[in-house]
Amino acid sequence: MAAAKAPLARVQALRAELERHNYLYYVLDQPLASDAEYDRLLRELQQLESDHPELASPDSPTQRVGATPLPQFEPFAHRTPMLSLSNAFSEEEVSAFDRRVREGVELDTIEYLAEPKFDGLAISLVYEQGRFTRGATRGDGYTGEDVTPNLRTVKSIPLRLRGKAPPQLLEVRGEVLMYRRDFDALNARQRANEEKEFVNPRNAAAGSLRQLDSRITASRALRFYVYAAGAIEGAAAPATHSALEDWLQQLGLPVCPERKVVRGLQGLLDYYRQLGERRAALAYQIDGVVYKVNSVAAQQRLGFVARAPRFAIAHKFPAEEANTEVLAIEVQVGRTGALTPVARLAPVFVGGVTVTNATLHNEDELRRKDVRIGDTVVVRRAGDVIPEVVTVLKDLRPRNAAEFSMPATCPVCGSAVLRLPDEAVARCSGGLICPAQRKQALLHFASRRAMDIEGLGEKLVDQLVDNDIVKTAADLYRMGFVALAGLERMAQKSAQNVLDAIERSKSTTLARFIYALGIRNVGEATAKELARYFGSLDRLMQADAEMLQLVPDIGPVVALSIAQFCAEAHNREVIEQMRACGVHWQEGPPGAAANAARLAGKVFVLTGTLPGMSREQAKELIEAQGGKVAGSVSGKTDYVVAGAEAGSKLAKAEQLGVTVLDEAGLLQLLEGL
DNA sequence: GATCCTCGAGTTCT
DNA sequence: CTCGAGGATC
Numbered sequence: 001m002a003a004a005k006a007p008l009a010r011v012q013a014l015r016a017e018l019e020r021h022n023y024l025y026y027v028l029d030q031p032l033a034s035d036a037e038y039d040r041l042l043r044e045l046q047q048l049e050s051d052h053p054e055l056a057s058p059d060s061p062t063q064r065v066g067a068t069p070l071p072q073f074e075p076f077a078h079r080t081p082m083l084s085l086s087n088a089f090s091e092e093e094v095s096a097f098d099r100r101v102r103e104g105v106e107l108d109t110i111e112y113l114a115e116p117k118f119d120g121l122a123i124s125l126v127y128e129q130g131r132f133t134r135g136a137t138r139g140d141g142y143t144g145e146d147v148t149p150n151l152r153t154v155k156s157i158p159l160r161l162r163g164k165a166p167p168q169l170l171e172v173r174g175e176v177l178m179y180r181r182d183f184d185a186l187n188a189r190q191r192a193n194e195e196k197e198f199v200n201p202r203n204a205a206a207g208s209l210r211q212l213d214s215r216i217t218a219s220r221a222l223r224f225y226v227y228a229a230g231a232i233e234g235a236a237a238p239a240t241h242s243a244l245e246d247w248l249q250q251l252g253l254p255v256c257p258e259r260k261v262v263r264g265l266q267g268l269l270d271y272y273r274q275l276g277e278r279r280a281a282l283a284y285q286i287d288g289v290v291y292k293v294n295s296v297a298a299q300q301r302l303g304f305v306a307r308a309p310r311f312a313i314a315h316k317f318p319a320e321e322a323n324t325e326v327l328a329i330e331v332q333v334g335r336t337g338a339l340t341p342v343a344r345l346a347p348v349f350v351g352g353v354t355v356t357n358a359t360l361h362n363e364d365e366l367r368r369k370d371v372r373i374g375d376t377v378v379v380r381r382a383g384d385v386i387p388e389v390v391t392v393l394k395d396l397r398p399r400n401a402a403e404f405s406m407p408a409t410c411p412v413c414g415s416a417v418l419r420l421p422d423e424a425v426a427r428c429s430g431g432l433i434c435p436a437q438r439k440q441a442l443l444h445f446a447s448r449r450a451m452d453i454e455g456l457g458e459k460l461v462d463q464l465v466d467n468d469i470v471k472t473a474a475d476l477y478r479m480g481f482v483a484l485a486g487l488e489r490m491a492q493k494s495a496q497n498v499l500d501a502i503e504r505s506k507s508t509t510l511a512r513f514i515y516a517l518g519i520r521n522v523g524e525a526t527a528k529e530l531a532r533y534f535g536s537l538d539r540l541m542q543a544d545a546e547m548l549q550l551v552p553d554i555g556p557v558v559a560l561s562i563a564q565f566c567a568e569a570h571n572r573e574v575i576e577q578m579r580a581c582g583v584h585w586q587e588g589p590p591g592a593a594a595n596a597a598r599l600a601g602k603v604f605v606l607t608g609t610l611p612g613m614s615r616e617q618a619k620e621l622i623e624a625q626g627g628k629v630a631g632s633v634s635g636k637t638d639y640v641v642a643g644a645e646a647g648s649k650l651a652k653a654e655q656l657g658v659t660v661l662d663e664a665g666l667l668q669l670l671e672g673l
Numbered sequence: 674g675a676t677c678c679t680c681g682a683g684t685t686c687t
Numbered sequence: 688c689t690c691g692a693g694g695a696t697c
Contacts, residue, residue: 199687334683342684359684361690386685386688424691425682521693523681553679555694634678 007052011060014045018061019160019252026156026223027254058152059131059159066153066215073145073212076136078124079171080230083141083304084608085290085314086651091269093651094291097313098265100654101293104302104310111294113241114271115227115259117314119202119285120177121209123147124230125157130166132159137209140609150209151176153218156225162252168234172253174226178205179283182221199353201285223284226253240294258282261294272315279317288316308642308650321380321390322355324348326373329360329404331411335440336520337428339406339417341366343377343389350379350387358387362424363406370394372401412436432472432570439465441518445473449524450516451505455498463487472574473516476502477581510537510585517571520561529553530562536587537575541566599627599669603636607650608643610663618663621670633658641666 018041024032046062049055057063088094101110122138135151136144151157154176161170178186183201190197198204208220226248229237238244242261249255262271268291275289293299293311302310328344341360348355358379360366369392371377376396377389406426408417415430428434432441442461446453453476464470469483485495508516514537515527522530533551534540543566548559565571604622606615606629613621618641619629633640633652640653640660653660661669 332683336682338683340683353686355685357685361683365690381685388689422692521681525680553694557693558680630679632679636678 007048008055011045011048011052011055014041014048015060017041018045019158022061022155022158023162023252027249027252029257061159063159064153064155064218066213066218067149069213069215070149071212073147073210076134076139076144076146078136078139078142078144078230079126081141082122082124082138082144082173082230084308085312086308086654087288088313088315088651089318094268094272094313094315095265097291098268101298101302101311105293105295105298107298109264110298111240112262112268112291113245113259113294114262114268114289114291115256116275116282116286117288117290117316118175118177118225118256119287120175120205121202123151123174123176123209123224125151125172125174125226127161127166127170127172129168130161130163132157140612145210147209149214150211150217151224153214154222154224156223156254158252160252163250166235166251167232170232170235170251171230172226172248173228173230174224174253176205176209176222176224177201177284178208178220178222180285181283186220224254225256227256227290237296239296241292241296241299242294244296268315276317286317288314290314319380320350321378322348322350323376323393324355324379326371326375326377329366329371329373331407333410333412333428333434333436333440335437335444335518337410337430337434337437338425339410339428340425341404341406343371345377345379348379350381353381355379355381355387358389360389363419363426364424366404370403372397372404374398374401410434410436435465438471442470442473442476444518445516446476446505447516450512451508452512453498453505454501455494456501459489460487460498463490472577474574474577474581477506477578477583506582506584508583508585510535510587513537513583513585514540517565517575519565521558522562526553526558533591535590539590541572541575599625602627602638604629605631605633605637605640605649605653606643607640610641610643610666612663618666622666625670639666639669 018038021032021038021041024030042061045060049060049062086097088097098110102108123135124138124144125135126133132152134146134148135157136146136148138144152159178201180201183198183204186204187197198207204220205222208217208222211217227245229244229248238247242259245255245259258275260271262268272289275286279286291313293302299309299311304310325346326343327346330342330344332340332342334340340362343358343360345356345358360369360371369389371389371392374397376393378391378393379387380390381387406417409415410417410428410430413428413430413434413436415428415434417426418429419426428437430437432438439458439461442456442465443458445451446456446461456476461470464479464487467487469479470476481495481499484490484498485492487495490498509531511528511531514522514530515524529551530540534543540562543563545556545559545563548554548562549556554562599622604627606618610618622629630637633649633656635656637653637656637658640649640658642650642653642660642662650660
């Protein structure tokens with residue numbers, strides 16, 4: 001046998017042959033050898049490598065079977081950051097994008113590269129001297145997780161680049177994903193092994209790549225497609241994006257065959273439509289298409305806004321829709337007594353999750369859509385999150401389906417239901433007599449932005465109210481360990497945790513406390529304004545409706561809500577009881593001004609995920625310096641702080657020419673640079 | 674009186 | 688996220 005004489009030569013020949021098969025199969029999509037043939041070559045190589053350990057190499061095809069488990073993933077700093085893309089949801093937004101590009105580069109018609117937007121996981125691979133050395137997840141765009149051993153098992157990722165003179169350093173970006181058929185097979189296997197099934201290919205790919213044991217990753221059929229490059233050293237970067245992708249393909253990296261060079265807005269929209277029609281027939285899931293200005297010189301001229309390039313945009317497909325049946329229409333009672341009809345649906349898989357409920361908002365909405373029990377309805381996830389009933393398929397309506405009407409009495413407490421003439425919502429008139437309203441009021445009181453009592457959730461509140469242990473918020477501070485520990489799912493340990501959380505909440509701020517009271521029309525922003533203006537609870541309680549209207553943003557309606565709340569003897573009593581139990585905060589002089597602060601009067605809008613801080617933290621930092629954080633972008637917005645996956649707010653900001661900051665920019669501003 | 678902006682409130686699922 | 692409605696502004 002030849003191997004006995006020259007094992008090195010045979011090993012090299014086998015590796016080259018196996019690599020060629022991989023390249024043909026994954027990059028050119030033209031398999032030559034049968035699976036059996038491939039396996040035979042692989043086994044021969046494995047045998048040789050185990051007989052001659054000195055010939056082993058980390059980039060041998062045999063290394064794709066996985067390595068010993070890691071204790072944890074190490075952070076990995078990307079050499080060049082992995083940016084996110086702005087999104088477009090309509091032709092108008094794409095048209096605006098094309099217009100901005102044309103103005104930016106001063107050309108009448110722009111050449112673009114269009115390609116699918118994969119629904120997978122973005123990753124970065126590093127090749128040094130043509131060898132795959134490290135790979136990492138996107139993370140926050142600057143730092144990801146090193147998942148090199150897992151990526152080695154992905155067969156469409158070449159362990160060595162093709163060609164005689166690969167670049168010294170090449171950083172490439174692409175997507176790891178799972179084909180639909182592989183996903184189906186994986187779930188069948190999971191089912192057979194009585195293990196948890198994955199909800200969609202994207203989750204399956206993500207779960208597989210984030211395995212500490214790369215042998216598990218090796219058993220999952222993951223694919224990889226490259227679509228961009230980061231750092232390149234030792235080779236000339238091509239002048240267009242399409243040439244770059246062609247070059248990457250020549251180096252042996254799989255590039256999406258659907259990519260296409262198109263011209264002008266019409267070219268973009270045609271591509272979008274054509275790919276949309278073939279979407280269901282593709283082997284993998286996509287959630288839109290990506291357009292990139294093809295000329296690299298033009299890309300450089302356009303530059304970046306915050307963390308997204310100005311030369312590229314993702315054009316998303318409309319939210320996925322599905323049909324299902326309305327099993328029942330139930331009525332929920334909210335904190336203010338608002339009755340909300342909710343459709344209970346036969347479980348249906350739409351937009352990546354199983355949906356069983358959808359709000360019908362109010363009586364008018366319900367009437368407009370005319371939803372009835374037994375109807376077949378079209379459901380979609382609005383903004384890809386909250387399920388909504390789009391329309392009713394009236395042809396499929398059962399003959400006897402009755403029109404739904406709001407109950408005349410509260411389904412929880414039986415009090416009369418009132419609907420004010422010019423209001424859209426119907427309300428239970430029971431007030432705090434109604435257990436549903438009492439429960440919601442307590443949940444609001446305990447919520448994170450109010451008193452922040454951890455562990456006081458829905459289940460516990462249900463029991464506390466149903467067993468008459470707690471009637472008002474003050475009772476929370478007076479209930480004992482014994483009452484609590486007797487409840488279901490409340491062993492001593494968790495009872496103590498809840499009591500500790502309640503104890504901690506006694507030390508709070510005036511603004512939080514006012515918000516926690518749940519006064520109608522008084523939310524977080526108004527509570528902060530009231531706390532600032534009055535400085536003390538007593539001054540607030542004594543103010544009449546007229547005085548209250550002197551507070552900015554408070555008009556007659558809100559003023560009346562507050563005055564009525566404060567006049568109610570029951571409310572005053574509960575507040576007194578809480579203070580007697582030790583609930584306290586720092587009070588200040590009336591009208592404490594924030595005007596000395598640097599950011600006084602500046603309005604910020606936060607969007608996307610910031611790498612180094614939560615939205616809450618960012619908000620606190622801004623407010624600490626007198627700035628205001630608003631929910632939506634308008635002409636009055638001074639700054640938009642954009643993180644990863646920023647959506648429509650970023651687009652709006654660009655449209656209005658509002659200054660966009662990333663996290664670093666925000667921190668600089670906060671430090672007064 | 675009309676219009677624009679914000680805020681409040683309700684909601685889903687993992 | 689979205690709707691409805693309160694408040695500010697012209």
